[in-house]
Amino acid sequence: MLFRKPYSLQKQFLGGLAVASLVLGIIFAIGFYIHMRTVLEDEVEAKATLTFTQVDAVQNYVRKVLRPKMYEMIPETFIIEAMSSSYISRSVMERFKGEEGYLYRRVAIDSRNPEFEANTLERGFVDYFSKHPSEGLWKGYKEIAGQRYYVMARPVAYVESCMRCHGDINDAPVEVVRQYGERGFNKEVDSIGGVDLVGINVMASLGQLQKTIIGYFAFFVVGAIVFFSTTNVLFKVLVVDNIKRISKVFRKNLEETGGADLLDTIAEQDEIEELESGLLELNNHLFSARAQLKEYAENLRTMVDERTQELTHEALERRSDVALFITMLSLMQKSRSRGELLNLAMPEIGNRFRATTVTYICTFASNNSYSWPRGAEAQTLPEDWLDIITESGIKFEDNRIIISVESSAGNAEGVLILYWSDARYVRLQDHGLMRALGRQLGAAGENLVALDNMMRQMQTLQTIVEGITDPLVLMDASCNVLTANKAACALSAELSAGRDTSGNILSMLSDYNASDGCSMQLALSRKVPFVDEVVIDDTRTFSMGIYPVIQGNNLPDRVVVHVRETTREKRMLAQMQQHEKLATIGKLAAGLAHEINNPLGVILCYAELLKGDAEDAQQNQDIDIILRHTRHAQRVLRDLLDFARPKVSRKGISDVAHVVQSITEVFSVQAATKNVGLTSSVLAEHLFAAMGEQELEQVLSNLVLNALDAVEEHNGHIHLSVVQQDGAVVLSVEDNGEGVSPENMHRIFDPFFTTKGPGSGTGLGLAIVYGMVTDLGGKVEATSSVEFGGAKFVVQLPVATSCELGE
Structure with a gap:
């Protein structure tokens, strides 16, 4: 039977925990006692201070209020009970004698009243304050009548107001001398004659404090016992039991390995020491096992080296196989035809398998064959080659291997024959690898044919797309360009000022219709084409069509964007509308002119006759008004007739520089009258335009007249300029007037449209100019x-x- 060491790990732990708890409890009790005693002293000191404050209040009241009032009411009379501050303060404080544990004394040496003569303790305080005049208060514990008191004492000094009763006896009140005799006189100012003393019995409080501390300590002991019990259980469950379980395993192992002597030694130890001994024994066993394993390892090294060589060789073979297949994929990308692929792949196959000859025979469409090395005799098909390609797919013979080359669909396309002059190489080859080689070669050829067909289709499609002159772009749902023709790339470069040549015209044109939402998303969500018109800078117009591409899942994820510029069409349509408007108004004007001109001639004739016969000045003035307005109406009709039947715009020639100079000179007088500047500049002399001089003069005259009406007097300026640009003569008439507002810009050439005041214009000048210029193909x-x-x-x-110039 094994005997455990008397002090186990659990007992040691609980003993140490008990000592630590005891020390902690003592420290806690001492600290609590000191704290509670400090609180008690603060409370007692507060009561004593309150007593001194009350005594001071009574004495101040007697000295400053009661005594002066008594002298005022009863002069030359001293009433001790009402005028002596010491008598009154003692009388008041005597009322507190009945309170248990409370003591107040106001005493003096050579006291006038023998009852208040200082005793030994109080004389000691008087001596203390006499030797320490700077001290104003003493506080501490004193034994009084066998009881412990907390005492506060302060000196009582004679001040100037005390000298009447305590100074020279001859000056003292008669009432004081009559009652107390000659005691308590001949004192000096600022001398200490006695003390004020307040004592509070603290025996009861200290006893209560000790009981409280004992109670807390008892509570701590009970809590410590509960804590010890809980800790004991937890320590046993979490630590001791686990250690015992491990130790039990060690003991069992030692018993099995014959360690009886060691078991006797371990039994005399505690749990930790037992665990430590067990670990040491385990280490010894491990060391022994390591030595044995080392010996085994020496024997296995030779076997491992042999196996390693085999695995290394096998790994190299597999690496060569992988490299061969990767090389075939690379060759497929470089080849353009099946024959080129075979010529590049067969040397790689022959070198990998160390074959003497490699032959490929096409069985799908012809019996063409390819051999490696070049010039080597091609292998012949065996008689059962049809069974090979339709059933097994591979056949091993004495010196060669016949492999069926199949496509991904399982269709045989040819036969690959590997031949070795040494028959041993045939037995070393793996069936699965040979079969995979045939499938890889067939798939490569199939992919090459498919890639060639796809490239041809892509080229055809690219040719069709590039043949379309309008911008055309294929895009995905994320607005990425997949294909764009040259027209789209040119337009994107033009719209982005050369920054973007990708052809992404949709993102550029969509910026102008941002308020309408994403046009691509509308087309994709509705699965119908989306057509929109986009205007750029109010000058260029584009028709943009977005056509969704429906995939096999019936969900569109791509769109075709077609853009066509319609700027010229818009301008041509506007010109046609303008011509139709002018023709209609011209016919109407001609009819009105003929109908109104005859009555106006009659009115003018009779008005002239009346003017010749009129003698009254007022009548002549009225007739002049009729004549002036009649002639103005005739001028309007002539403008209408000129508009309806303008001069024939002959395709003559005119020296533009000469006409501009002539117009400048003609209107310089009228400009000078308004104090308006009129200048001209011609960058090239002898510029000849395909328009007659009279027509050109009429065009420029109308434009200059409008400019003269638009500018302000004394501040206006008009400038005429001529340049040759892009095969055309460009004339410009500019002024510094108010200009044409944007809302009137599209109506400025309409007949009868004018911004002048009533009676200032007919609105036909610019319409006539427009008709004459456009009739000759100008703008x-x-x-x-x-x-x-x-x-x-x-x-x-x-x-x-x-x-036209006659050259």
């Missing part, structure tokens, strides 16, 4: 002048050809 536009800030009219006329 006229109204814009804003950047240099002068007013209106700018630009006339483009065709340059006269050499035939």
Whole structure:
């Protein structure tokens, strides 16, 4: 039977925990006692201070209020009970004698009243304050009548107001001398004659404090016992039992291995020492086992080296196989035809398997064969080659292997024959690897054919897309460009000022219709084409169509974007509308002119006759008004007739520089009258336009007249300029007037449209100019002048050809 060591790990742990708890309890009790005693002293000191405050209040009241009032009411009379501060304060404080544990004394040496003569303790305080005049208060514990008191004492000094009763006896009140005799006189100012003393019995409080501490300590002991019990259980469950379980395993192992002597030694130890001994014994066993394993390892090294060589060789073989298949994939990308692929792949196959000859025979469409090395005799098909490609797919013979080359669909496309002059190499080859080689070669050939067909289709499609002159783009749902023709790339470069040449015109044109939402998403969600019109900078117009591409799952994820610029079509349509409007108004004007002109002639004739016969000045003035308005109406009718039947715009020639100079000189007088500047500039002399001089003069005259009406007097400026640009003569008339507002820009060439006041214009001048210029194939536009800030009219006329110039 094994005997355990008397002090186990659990007992040691609980003993140490008990000592630590005891020390902690003592420290806690001492600290609590000191804290509670400090609290008690603070409370007692507060009571004593309150007593001194009350005594001071009574004495101050007697000295400052009661005594002066008594002298005022009863002069030359001293009433001790009402005028002596010491008598009154003692009388008041005597009322507290009945309170248990409370003591108040106001005493003096050579006291006037023998009852208040200082005793030994109190004389000691008087001596203390006499030797320490700077001290104003003493506090501490004293034994009084066998009881422990907390005492506060302060000195009582004689001040100037005390000298009447305590100074010279001859000056003292008669009542004081009569009652107390000669005691208590002849004192000096600022001398200490006695003390005020307050004592509070603390025996009961200290006893209560000790009981409280004992109670807390008892509670601590009970808590410590509960804590010890809980800790004991937890320590046993979590530590001791686990250690015992481990030790039991060690003992069992030692018993099995014959360690009886060691068991006797371990039994005399505690749990930790037992565990430590067990670990040491385990270490010894491990060391022994390591030595044995080392010996085994020496024997296995030779076997491992042999196996390693075999695995290394096998790994190299597999690596060569992988490299061969990767090389075949790379060759497929480099090859353009099946024959080129075979010529590149067969040397790699022959070198990998150390074959003497490699032959490929096509059995799908022809019996063409390819051999390696070049010039080597091609192998012949065996008689059962049809069974090989339809059943087994591979056949091993004495010196060669016949492999069926199949496509991914299982269709035989040819036969690959590997031949070795040494028959031993045939037996070393793996059936699965040979079969995979045939499938890989067939798949490569099939993919190459499919890739070639796809490339041909892509080229055809690219040719069709590039043949379309309008921008055309194929995009995915994320707005990424998949394919774009040259027209789309050119348009994207133009719209982005050369920054983007990818052809992503959708993102550029969509910015102008951002308020309408994403047009691509609309087309994809609705699965129907989306057509929109986009206007850029109010000058260029595009028709944009987005056509969703429906995939096999009936979900569109791509779109075709087609863009066509319609700027010229819009302008041509506007010109046609303008011509139709002018033709309609011209016919109407001609009819009205004929109907109104005859009555106006009759009115003018009779008005002239009446003027010749009229003698009254007022009548002549009235007739002049009739004549003036009649002639104005005739001028309007002539403008209508000129508009309806304008001069024939002959395709003559005119020296533009000469006409501009002539117009400048003609209107310089009228400009000078309004104090308006009129200048001209011609960048090239002898510019000839395909328009007669009279027609050109009429066009420029109308434009200059409008400019003169638009500018302000004394501050206006008009400038005429001529340049040759893009095969056309460009004339510009600019001014610094108010210009043409944007809302009137599209109506400026309409007949009868004018911004002048009533009676200032007919609104036909610019309409006539528009008709004369466009009849000759020219253009006229109204814009804003950047240099002068007013209106700018630009006339483009065709340059006269050499035939028209007679060259």
